[in-house]
Amino acid sequence: xxxxxxxxxxxxxxxxxxxxxxxxxxxxxxxxxxxxxxxxxxxxxxxxxxxxxxxxxxxxxxxxxxxxxxxxxxxxxxxxxxxxxxxxxxxxxxxxxxxxxxxxxxxxxxxxxxxxxxxxxxxxxxxxxxxxxxxxxxxxxxxxxxxxxxxxxxxxxxxxxxxxxxxxxxxxxxxxxxxxxxxxxxxxxxxxxxxxxxxxxxxxxxxxxxxxxxxxxxxxxxxxxxxxxxxxxxxxxxxxxxxxxxxxxxxxxxxxxxxxxxxxxxxxxxxxxxxxxxxxxxxxxxxxxxxxxxxxxxxxxxxxxxxxxxxxxxxxxxxxxxxxxxxxxxxxxxxxxxxxxxxxxxxxxxxxxxxxxxxxxxxxxxxxxxxxxxxxxxxxxxxxxxxxxxxxxxxxxxxxxxxxxxxxxxxxxxxxxxxxxxxxxxxxxxxxxxxxxxxxxxxxxxxxxxxxxxxxxxxxxxxxxxxxxxxxxxxxxxxxxxxxxxxxxxxxxxxxxxxxxxxxxxxxxxxxxxxxxxxxxxxxxxxxxxxxxxxxxxxxxxxxxxxxxxxxxxxxxxxxxxxxxxxxxxxxxxxxxxxxxxxxxxxxxxxxxxxxxxxxxxxxxxxxxxxxxxxxxxxxxxxxxxxxxxxxxxxxxxxxxxxxxxxxxxxxxxxxxxxxxxxxxxxxxxxxxxxxxxxxxxxxxxxxxxxxxxxxxxxxxxxxxxxxxxxxxxxxxxxxxxxxxxxxxxxxxxxxxxxxxxxxxxxxxxxxxxxxxxxxxxxxxxxxxxxxxxxxxxxxxxxxxxxxxxxxxxxxxxxxxxxxxxxxxxxxx
Amino acid sequence: xxxxxxxxxxxxxxxxxxxxxxxxxxxxxxxxxxxxxxxxxxxxxxxxxxxxxxxxxxxxxxxxxxxxxxxxxxxxxxxxxxxxxxxxxxxxxxxxxxxxxxxxxxxxx
Ligand code: SRM
Ligand SMILES: Cc1cc2nc3c(=O)[nH]c(=O)nc-3n(C[C@H](O)[C@H](O)[C@H](O)COP(=O)(O)OP(=O)(O)OC[C@H]3O[C@@H](n4cnc5c(N)ncnc54)[C@H](O)[C@@H]3O)c2cc1C
Ligand code: SF4
Ligand code: FES
Numbered sequence: 001x002x003x004x005x006x007x008x009x010x011x012x013x014x015x016x017x018x019x020x021x022x023x024x025x026x027x028x029x030x031x032x033x034x035x036x037x038x039x040x041x042x043x044x045x046x047x048x049x050x051x052x053x054x055x056x057x058x059x060x061x062x063x064x065x066x067x068x069x070x071x072x073x074x075x076x077x078x079x080x081x082x083x084x085x086x087x088x089x090x091x092x093x094x095x096x097x098x099x100x101x102x103x104x105x106x107x108x109x110x111x112x113x114x115x116x117x118x119x120x121x122x123x124x125x126x127x128x129x130x131x132x133x134x135x136x137x138x139x140x141x142x143x144x145x146x147x148x149x150x151x152x153x154x155x156x157x158x159x160x161x162x163x164x165x166x167x168x169x170x171x172x173x174x175x176x177x178x179x180x181x182x183x184x185x186x187x188x189x190x191x192x193x194x195x196x197x198x199x200x201x202x203x204x205x206x207x208x209x210x211x212x213x214x215x216x217x218x219x220x221x222x223x224x225x226x227x228x229x230x231x232x233x234x235x236x237x238x239x240x241x242x243x244x245x246x247x248x249x250x251x252x253x254x255x256x257x258x259x260x261x262x263x264x265x266x267x268x269x270x271x272x273x274x275x276x277x278x279x280x281x282x283x284x285x286x287x288x289x290x291x292x293x294x295x296x297x298x299x300x301x302x303x304x305x306x307x308x309x310x311x312x313x314x315x316x317x318x319x320x321x322x323x324x325x326x327x328x329x330x331x332x333x334x335x336x337x338x339x340x341x342x343x344x345x346x347x348x349x350x351x352x353x354x355x356x357x358x359x360x361x362x363x364x365x366x367x368x369x370x371x372x373x374x375x376x377x378x379x380x381x382x383x384x385x386x387x388x389x390x391x392x393x394x395x396x397x398x399x400x401x402x403x404x405x406x407x408x409x410x411x412x413x414x415x416x417x418x419x420x421x422x423x424x425x426x427x428x429x430x431x432x433x434x435x436x437x438x439x440x441x442x443x444x445x446x447x448x449x450x451x452x453x454x455x456x457x458x459x460x461x462x463x464x465x466x467x468x469x470x471x472x473x474x475x476x477x478x479x480x481x482x483x484x485x486x487x488x489x490x491x492x493x494x495x496x497x498x499x500x501x502x503x504x505x506x507x508x509x510x511x512x513x514x515x516x517x518x519x520x521x522x523x524x525x526x527x528x529x530x531x532x533x534x535x536x537x538x539x540x541x542x543x544x545x546x547x548x549x550x551x552x553x554x555x556x557x558x559x560x561x562x563x564x565x566x567x568x569x570x571x572x573x574x575x576x577x578x579x580x581x582x583x584x585x586x587x588x589x590x591x592x593x594x595x596x597x598x599x600x601x602x603x604x605x606x607x608x609x610x611x612x613x614x615x616x617x618x619x620x621x622x623x624x625x626x627x628x629x630x631x632x633x634x635x636x637x638x639x640x641x642x643x644x645x646x647x648x649x650x651x652x653x654x655x656x657x658x659x660x661x662x663x664x665x666x667x668x669x670x671x672x673x674x675x676x677x678x679x680x681x682x683x684x685x686x687x688x689x690x691x692x693x694x695x696x697x698x699x700x701x702x703x704x705x706x707x708x709x710x711x712x713x714x715x716x717x718x719x720x721x722x723x724x725x726x727x728x729x730x731x732x733x734x735x736x737x738x739x740x741x742x743x744x745x746x747x748x749x750x751x752x753x754x755x756x757x758x759x760x761x762x763x764x765x766x767x768x769x770x771x772x773x774x775x776x777x778x779x780x781x782x783x784x785x786x787x788x789x790x791x792x793x794x795x796x797x798x799x800x801x802x803x804x805x806x807x808x809x810x811x812x813x
Numbered sequence: 814x815x816x817x818x819x820x821x822x823x824x825x826x827x828x829x830x831x832x833x834x835x836x837x838x839x840x841x842x843x844x845x846x847x848x849x850x851x852x853x854x855x856x857x858x859x860x861x862x863x864x865x866x867x868x869x870x871x872x873x874x875x876x877x878x879x880x881x882x883x884x885x886x887x888x889x890x891x892x893x894x895x896x897x898x899x900x901x902x903x904x905x906x907x908x909x910x911x912x913x914x915x916x917x918x919x920x921x922x
Contacts, residue, residue, distance in 0.1 A: 520828065520846045523868040523875035523882070546828040550866040550877040558877055562863040610863075804820045804842060806834040807916055 003031045006305070007092045007101040009082045009249065011036035013045055014278025014294040015107035016064055021302030023072050029306065032074045033099050035092070038130055039079030041069060046291060048134045049322045052164030058131060085253035087271055103273055103305060106250055106261060110243040110279040110289075115152070119214030124221035125237045128161045133238075137161065140236040141168035149173075150224045150234040152211055154181040156321060158240035159198065163323040165236075166203050173204040173232050175211055175224065185319045185330040189346075189353050190369040197326050197351070206230075245280045245287055260287045265311035266304045267297055277301045283312060290317055318379045320372070327368075329375035332382040333357065334365030345396045350419065354396055361389040374398035392489075413466040422463050428453035430467055437471045443713060444468065445755035485524035487516050492528060492745035499532050505540045507533065507547065523549075528746035531633065531669060535741045538782035543669070551631035554801075555790045556613055559606065564613060566592075566605040567630035568620050569666065572640040572658035572678075573601030582623030590616050600637035600675070602628055614798035617791035626666075626789035633747070634669045635676075638662040639687065643680030643697065652697035654680035657726055661733060667787040668779070671744040671753070674737060689717050692750045693733050702729040706736055707751040707759065715751050718759055720766070735766055735775040742778070816903065816910040822848070823907070830865040830874065835916040840900060841865035842909065843885055845872060850909055851885035852900040858890070864897070 006022075008015050011034050022030065034041075042064040050056040069076050077094055084093040091100045112127030114120055124140070126133050141147060147170050151162045154176030166172045174181075180191030181198075195205050206226075213225040214237060223233045245260035256262040256270035260282030267275045277297045279288055288294060293314060303310035318331035334357045343356040352370035356363055356378070362385050366378040377399045381388060388395055397415075418431030428451050436450045447453055447464055454461045469476045483489050490498070495514060504510050510529050511520060521529065530547035545553045556564035568583065583603055587595050593607040608616055617627075629636060640658030644650035658678040665676070677688040678695045688694030690710040694717045696703045701724040705717025720736060723729050739762060744753035754762065765771055794800070825831050825844040832855055833840040839855035841864045849872070855864050862878035872885045882891040888899040901912040 519871045522870045522873075523880060526868060526870060546826055546869065549868065554866070558863075558866060560860070560878070562861065562866075610866075800826075800831075803832040803834045803839070804824060807817065807819075807911075807913075808834050808836045 003029060004102040005100065006030045006032045006103050006105065007099055008032060008034045008105045008107060009092065010107035010109055010278070010280075011038070011040075011042045011064075011076075011078065012107055012109045012278060013042065013063075013291055014109070014298055015105060016042035017295050017298035018105065018107070018277055018301040019064075019072070019074070021299055022305055025302055025308075026306045027072075032072070033092075033101075034069070034074050034076050034078075035080055035082045035094050036076075036078045037081040038132075040131065041065070041076060041078055043131065045130070046322070048128075048131065049160035049164055051131075052134050052137055052161065053167045053324070054164075055324065082249060085249060085274075087253055087255075087274070090273065101273070103275065105301060105305075106269070106274065106276040106280060107278045108246040108249060108280045110245045112239070113242040113244050114239055115211065115241055117211055117214050119216050119221070120239075122214060122216040122221045122237075123219050124235060125214060125239065128157050128238055128240045129243075137165060137236065137238065138168065141165055141170045143235060145169060146171065147236070148234045149236040149238065150175060150232050151238045151240060152224070153238075153240035153242075154178070154205070154207065155184065155240065155242075156182060156319065158238070159194075159326075160322055161238050161240055162203050163198070163201065163326070165238075166201055170236070171204075172202075173206065173234075174198070175209045175226065175232070176205070176207045177210050179208050181205070181207065182319075182321070182328075182330075185367075186328065186369070187334055187355060187367050189344075189355065190328060190330070190367045193351055193353055193369045194321075194326060194328060201325075243279065243289060245282065247280060250276065250280070258282045265300070265313075267301045267312060268304065275301055275304060283314070286314060290319070292317060316379075316383050318375070318382075320375070327370055327372045329369075329372040329379075330365075330367045331375070331379045332363070332365035334367050340364070343392075343396045350417075356396055358388065358392075361387050361392075363388050363395070389489075413463065414470040422453055422467060433464060433467050434471050437468065442468070442472060442476065443752075445713070445752055448755055484528060485522055487518040487521050487525050488514060490514055495529065496532050496536075496743070496745070499529075500536055505533065505537045507544065521547075527552075527633075531671065531746050534669060535671075535782070538785055542785075552633070554610070554613065555617075555627055555629075555631060555794055556608070557631045561607075563607045563609055565630070566608050566613070566616055566620070567598065567602055567628040568625035569628040569662070570602040571662050572638055572655050574640075574655065574659065575602075579623055579625055582620055582625060586616050586619050589619065598630070600628075600630070601639050602630075602637065604630070611802050614795045614801050618795040621789070621792050621795060627791045629666065632669065633672050634667070634674065635662070635665040636673050637675055638665070639675075639677035639691070641678075641680050641685040643678075647680055649683060650680035650697070651699050652680060652702065652726070654678040654686065654695075654697050657695065657697075657702075657729060658686075660726075660730060664730065664734060664783075665737065667789075668737070668741070668783060669786065670737065670741055671746050672749045674740075674750065676733070690714065691717065693717075693736060695729055695733070701725065704729060704732055704736075706762075707754040709749060709751045711749075713751070718754075720759070720763065731772055731776060732766065734779050735772040736762070738775040738779040739765060741782075742775075815913045817913045817916075818908050819911050820909050821907055822850070822904055822909055825850070825909070828869045830867070830869060832863070832865045833911070837916055839863070839865075840911075840916065841874075842902070842911075843869055843874060845869060845885070848904075850902050850904055852902045852911060853883065853885060853888055854897040854899075856897070857881060858895040858897060859893075 044061040044063050047061040080094040080096050082092055082094050091098050112129045126136055149165045149170045150173045151158045152175050154174050162172045162174045180188050181194050198205055210227045212227045215223040221237050223231045225231050247257045247261050250261045251257045261269055261276040261280055263269055263276050263281045263283055267277055269276050278294050297312050300310045300312045316332050321328050341358045345354045354368045357365035363381040416430050419429050422428055422430050432451050433453055436447055441447050441450050454464045484492055504513055507529055526547040530544050533541040534543050550558050587605055590608055590612045592605045596604045598604045638658040638661050640655045643654030645655055674692045676693045677686040677691045679686040679688040680697050688696050690708040694705045694708050703722050704720045706720045708717035709715040721732055740750050828846050830841050830843040833842050840852050841855040843851045857864055857876040859881050862876040864874055866877045867874040873882050875882050883897055888896040900915050903910050
């Protein structure tokens, strides 16, 4: 069997790999002649940087030694440059003679680009491409302490050169044209961290700096001059500004050449007997500068040569910088773009930055700095393009936290070190928050007040809540956090904004337009969305009882035994003999086991059977009693004291104002329950200073406080405003409640909402008389629907409260 | 099987439920947004919550007392080692029928 003749031009990384594959597949089929301009065989070019820095020797990076070439019968013509290809004669001519080929493989790599600045041909101006360049750098550094180097180019090669030279003791300046280092691989944030890192090693970094001229002395480089006139003295100038595919030989031979030598998917050039591989080629418009794709190409070359089917397909690439101690990684596409979303994690204390770019639920890019431990896993996700929506919450924390579809974001938060930053805006670390928790802050509002965490842009709210949750365990009631629930990816705030902005007026519209993942929500999101819709579109949208918790659907509080409680309204806590008699009669008639005076100044009939509700309501209605909404996220009670009517200290008619307020506000739905009180003087017998809105009457008028609470949190109200007249007190109170209805997240009491938006914002908003008038009008519009007694309406549909049928007496056949 | 006519489909609110008294205890009869009907025990295995008073979403109901969520088709509680009994129903010409064999009092015959 005669061996076919293969001639290879260039003994670089691409051809080396191609030969390995070829000999593996077909050990005896080929006579190979290998030309190389460099006076040596194949070595691992990318490891020149460790050689430069002294971490490796040249011997350690040789990939194919003399013995290997001998074993495979390769005729080595190293140090001999090929000068001509004759395609008709099928010969290749080198400096020392001609050989003929059956197949030719061109693997000439690329040439470093030298900016044609004045002085670029001075001695000491070099590129960074091969072992000779590396040795010249090592020699320059050996000149002794104080030797100076300037590196033009803040990309991968330039920085590896700079770091290596610095390690060898040179004074190094990097001059980079763009605004941040490695701009093709890194975003600004990572570029910034990299720069800080290099500067901390004593490397002088100049960005947005363009070079003007190289100065010399006796034919030897002396300094680089920048456009702004700065002169940077140097003994060595390394240009690392880019590469150009080495196509001269192929072009002269008449092969199709663009930026690189054109090849098809089989790595065949425009001549069927000539293949090309590596940095010298252009495939489908792309040229290459990293080894990963070259290795893929090398496989295809071997297959094509032996007649197997194979096709080169470009893949996503990733970059790492081989500077010991600078951990960076980038892969894929990380430019901003429409429809792209970022997940960003920063820990300034440790110099860690991670950014994931997501498009259509897929990871399309990743940049990381400082901690690249999980880079391979992220790179895998970029390459596979798999759907990451299930692990989105915990994605940034890496594979360790991906337990499966239900992976718990909390364990990731629990694992964060104390110096991990939680709130970027205010620079608050996890430790600061856990300290505040240890000091008694047990909810978001308290954390915000004490640490300022999540008070600026608010995007870390979820993280802060998770820190609370992992620290407090069961003691912490996770507020319906972000997103609302598993049905969607949006926060309450986003949903509210979109309902208004996109004029979504039905639940179906919300589910469809906002990408709900479930058929029709769940018990968490449905009540919230129902409220948002009725608050924003009072006339167009009608309350949906089926999206309400049983208490609000049935207008009674469910008890632990499945019975209900009935609390009729007592306006301002005032009642009379007729009402009390009706209540007593009802208690008798419906066998009510417990009658109790509530903390809200009225009477509770507890233990009423569900079937009886419409009838007891009907009876109470007849005596003029209506629902007290003791069950609703809406107005509950307005507590009052006796005020000027009877009390010797009373300054204003607190009872009268309380009754008026209750009559205006009753029946309205709000994000959470709302309780008011009006006290006739600062002795405050109505406990007004711990209510959502509490009014304290004084001689000069009314002090309106807001944001009080006396439930799971105890909070004193803060002063909203002091007004002189009762009418103003009513106007401000109504406007405040409407503002709360329009803006707060479902299940945030006013004090929680205030902690988010700030009392100052509320004060500013309400200071405008026009805005107050608008709010009062909007509230009145809504009340035109809701200010009526639900008991009266439900009493008319008594059958709804009965069983469908009673089959207890039905007998089996 | 012998079927008993229990109500008109419209007697059950969409995404809602009603109770049905039987000799075996109360049964909850659900109607989903897509007009599917399901019947299950009305009693939550946790602490006896009345499931007919829960929020109906998808093919599930959330117990009104402590938010256990049950699959209406299988009766299985989500994330809990518990299930509720389910009963066959069928809808014909707008009426809902239940299979009597599971629900009537056998001792009465
Ligand atoms: C009946 C009553 C206790 C009593 O016998 O006095 C009561 C009973 C309930 N309260 Fe209350 N609260 C009652 C006054 C209060 C008060 C005092 C007040 O209003 O002056 C407070 C503290 C003040 C406050 O709200 O800031 C109070 C703070 C709470 C809380 C904690 C709210 C918070 O934001 O921290 C809850 C839980 C909740 O709403 O999520 C709650 C929830 C409940 C529920 C609805 C629990 C539930 O979900 O089933 C209780 C219903 C019992 C029932 O079946 O009827 N109840 N509850 C009081 C009814 C007042 C009324 O006439 O409407
Ligand atoms: C310092 C440095 C660090 C790098 N680090 C990385 C890295 O971390 N990761 C990464 O993926 N890539 C890195 N690269 C890039 C990588 O080394 C190249 O992509 C790869 O070496 C290209 O392989 P190639 O075979 O196409 O060309 P080369 O390896 O350049 O081989 C081409 C060979 O052809 C010879 N030649 C050219 N013309 C002729 C001719 N007419 N006759 C005979 N011989 C000729 C040349 O002398 C050369 O030896 C780095 C490169 C450098 C220089
Ligand atoms: S404090 Fe309120 S919620 Fe707690 S048991 Fe008493 S009535 Fe119920
Ligand atoms: S009783 Fe149903 S969840 Fe507790």
